[in-house]
Amino acid sequence: MTRIGVVTFPGSLDDHDAARAVTLCGAEAVPLWHASDSLNGVDAVVLPGGFSYGDYLRCGAIARFSPVMASVIDAANAGMPVLGICNGFQVLCESHLLPGALIRNDVRTFVCRDQLLRVENTATAWTSEFTEGQEIGIVLKNGEGAYTADDETLRMLEDSGRVAFRYLGNPNGSRNDIAGITNERGNVVGLMPHPEHNVDPLTGPSLDGRPFFASVQRFLAAV
């Protein structure tokens, strides 16, 4: 069975939901702890949402230097699939595994809603179960979710097809309506919306989060 690690930082909120989503989608969820550099032999890693280290300094800035992240960065650079959700996306940007940064929403409020997205790239480890251009509904909830990068970086992302998800109806001032991006290799994906909340009909209005976890299992089975 595919073993997917879910990291818990102090202040992580959605680690349990992410682990539950992993289990619901047929893989084994393996808890990983921020203060240990062990990845416990997992096949992939999810960096969950929340407020790691209280969002002190900048969202994700302190988590990025935790012992577990040293191992995650090495593993990601060696090709291991890594998914960063919300705060996890911020950690990936602070780690420079993904370019750009997340800043405060231009609407200056916390945004919490069911958000429509368009899938732009189905060639990543986490998106192959979608079809290109597919519209999906995923929960969005954050205060600092506006994606920004300089013009050159944006051009590079667009020209190389590395925008993974785009908002339909920009909720927060993200440049180019970017909701999620991938690295050059396609194994690292970060997005602000929360696919782990869209896996169970009891608590989510769609099941559009499931393909994320199905995609990575298919990807790993093919390796």
Next chain:
Amino acid sequence: MARVIVDVMPKPEILDPQGKAVTGALKRLGFEGLTVRQGKRFEVELDGDATSERLDEVRQAAEKLLANTVIESFDVRVDQ
């Protein structure tokens, strides 16, 4: 013991919603013609003197952790 100040500011091209909110509040309070951008100030206490080597270390610390140079610029100076 020396104190070094690190000022971190959002780059001019980066939207600063906090500064915008403060600017709006000042205007509502009757302060005209004041535009605010909001940053952070770090006061760093050094063991020993602020030699150029130590200041370089502080600059490295600012580059590595205190500022995210994708969106922020920083300035390091000795507190007089």
